[in-house]
Amino acid sequence: MKRLKYDQIGYWSEVKLDIIKEYASAYTRIMAVQKDPSFSYIYIDAFAGAGRHISRKTGQFVPGSPLNALNIEKPFHEYHFIDLNDLKVGELESLAGERKHVFIYNGDCNKILLEEVLPLADYAKYRRALCILDPYGLHLNWEIIKTAGAMKSIEIFLNFPMMDINMNVLKHDQSRVDQEQIDRMNAFWGDESWRDVAYRKSGQKSLFGPE
Numbered sequence: 631m632k633r634l635k636y637d638q639i640g641y642w643s644e645v646k647l648d649i650i651k652e653y654a655s656a657y658t659r660i661m662a663v664q665k666d667p668s669f670s671y672i673y674i675d676a677f678a679g680a681g682r683h684i685s686r687k688t689g690q691f692v693p694g695s696p697l698n699a700l701n702i703e704k705p706f707h708e709y710h711f712i713d714l715n716d717l718k719v720g721e722l723e724s725l726a727g728e729r730k731h732v733f734i735y736n737g738d739c740n741k742i743l744l745e746e747v748l749p750l751a752d753y754a755k756y757r758r759a760l761c762i763l764d765p766y767g768l769h770l771n772w773e774i775i776k777t778a779g780a781m782k783s784i785e786i787f788l789n790f791p792m793m794d795i796n797m798n799v800l801k802h803d804q805s806r807v808d809q810e811q812i813d814r815m816n817a818f819w820g821d822e823s824w825r826d827v828a829y830r831k832s833g834q835k836s837l838f839g840p841e
């Protein structure tokens with residue numbers, strides 16, 4: 631039987647978790663002021679993980695972004711957690727326990743978000759969402775950002791996968807980059823315009839630092 635190996639996270643990931651927790655708490659505090667009972671807001675964690683991790687600093691469990699969101703003072707009306715890894719999904723299910731309004735999906739969020747989850751934040755039905763997009767690498771398709779933006783009801787928190795981009799795509803000599811890596815970058819960015827941003831002429835500042 632396969633057993634879940636918890637992610638071991640560095641201090642920078644703990645800082646990230648704190649930022650998301652603070653933001654989600656502020657979000658629900660502000661939204662809770664709405665008196666209209668037809669108004670509702672949901673939390674979406676598309677690369678949810680197992681719900682808890684092991685801190686490299688202390689060796690102890692630390693809550694992940696889904697658990698932090700479940701524990702904030704003023705809760706969301708619904709929680710939608712997605713992960714590709716079935717063991718992590720199993721762990722999320724046990725952490726969520728009997729809680730109502732928690733929906734857990736096992737699969738590729740690029741598909742599940744478009745088909746099932748993003749449509750729930752229907753602007754005309756007074757539904758709003760905070761959507762956390764926290765991939766390890768270039769695993770998110772631009773279509774998601776584009777769709778969420780067009781809906782005007784969804785706030786996105788994107789953890790930009792700089793390590794994957796730097797290691798695999800932004801090589802000094804672009805002729806040495808595999809087409810497969812370029813395709814991954816294009817799927818994430820939406821087109822090839824990242825080249826203009828990343829490789830500006832000398833003297834100009836580029837998004838990713840010097841050439």
Ligand SMILES: C[S@@+](CC[C@H](N)C(=O)[O-])C[C@H]1O[C@@H](n2cnc3c(N)ncnc32)[C@H](O)[C@@H]1O
Pocket residue numbers: 647676677678679680681682693694695696712713714715718737738739740764765766769
């Ligand atoms: C950085 S971890 C998420 C950590 C979590 N947000 C937290 O801070 O507690 C990224 C997760 O995305 C999952 N994953 C990778 N590709 C995915 C995909 N296409 N759809 C859904 N989940 C995916 C991995 O299994 C992993 O658990």
